[in-house]
Amino acid sequence: MDPAERTRLVTRHVAEVVTEEELETLVGGESPSAYIGYAPTGEMHIGHFTTIRKLADFLRADVEVTVLVADLHAHLDDEKSPFDLLDARSQYYEETIRAMVEAAGADPDRIEFVRGTEFELSEDYSVELLRMAAETTISRAQRAASEVVRQTENPKLGGLLYPLMQSLDVKTLGADIAYGGIDQRGIYMLSREILEDHGGDPPVCLFAPLLSGLTGGKMSASDEQSKVNLNDSPAEVEEKIDGAYCPAGEVEDNGVLEYLRYLVFPILDERGEQFVAERPDEYGGNVTFETYEDLETAFTSGELHPADLKPAAAAYVSDVIDPIRQRLDAQPELLREAYPEKYG
RNA sequence: CCGCCCUUAGCUCAGACUGGUAGAGCAGCCGACUGUAGAUCGGCUUGUCCCCCGUUCAAAUCGGGGAGGGCGGACCA
Secondary structure, three states: OOHHHHHHHHHOOOOEEEOHHHHHHHHHOOOOEEEEEEOOOOOOEHHHHHHHHHHHHHHHOOOEEEEEEOHHHHHHOOOOOOHHHHHHHHHHHHHHHHHHHHHOOOOHHHEEEEEHHHOOOOHHHHHHHHHHHHHOOHHHHHHHHOOOOOOOOOOOOHHHHHHHHHHHHHHHOOOOEEEEEHHHHHHHHHHHHHHHHHOOOOOEEEEEOOOEOOOOOEOOOOOHHHOOEOOOOHHHHHHHHHOOOOOOOOOOOOHHHHHHHHHHHHHHHHHOOOEEEOOOHHHOOOEEEOOHHHHHHHHHHOOOOHHHHHHHHHHHHHHHHHHHHHHHHHOHHHHHHHOHHHHO
């Protein structure tokens, strides 16, 4: 595959590349590798799906992909996951990620899955981590992790170890590209700074955009209405999107449009399908959009009203997550064991 | 090891001194207005008052014990 096409696949729909030059050098060479880590904490949602879609692009561009299920990190971050649930949640995460990769049109068996506990407790890793801890100031670690680690009145030491371990993961997994949501930026900038002193290379960083919350502002893990979960029923998806903040003509902070832009259209594009919004005759009848840009233009101009957009968006989003929902519904024990207080 | 402080609604807290049916703001939910949502009005809901024992007719409130959290002191061979 020619390097230009490779670069296009790797960088489409991303929020930032650090740096473009380094990436081009990388994809110009043999079998580059990328990794993304997920800490198995709360239930997986549609925001995860936007990052997963890129994994399919990596595979198409012949970039090797490793997914780290960062079980220790899930506990280290203010004990978001209780220690005894790490294994169950890791299983749920891995299975759900596989389903998403497949839904994005790629083969999950081409991805290497690794758990944190498989290598983060080795002697070499531990020694290197302690050396990093000796060299890194508290404020530097705090700053790196502030967008990722839960911020509380009484921060734990674990939240400071977190970015150091994540940096060491990049080296240990041998990843050329560190990929994640743009919230991970602080941590990987730290990685680029300190890894050279610890026998590693600074990773090329690729950041996915974060989706806005449906209730306006940021998506919140604790606000169920602000996000679509991957196992939400079609009725739940419809209800959440119907209740979404969606001012006519505005693109800013508009979660509904972002869902379409980063999730629905890329997948429709892959399938060669169009977006059809049903609309009563009095408002102009049904409309069809070939690209997200066309839809956004119609929305911005006021030609497409939110009340017509929402039901269509809900149907497409529901359709896109359907294969994942089915896999989860077929294996109820995954969620039951991972979140016993909710599904037990 | 010692001392001091904190724990009340989903969140931030008032109420405790002086015992008498547990409150506010925010959030949430429901209506009105918008061809969606938001904003704005109008209305409504929410509780092991950290746990146990005791005093009392009556304990969030007083006494004792315990748990969790915070702060400080001491020790620094």
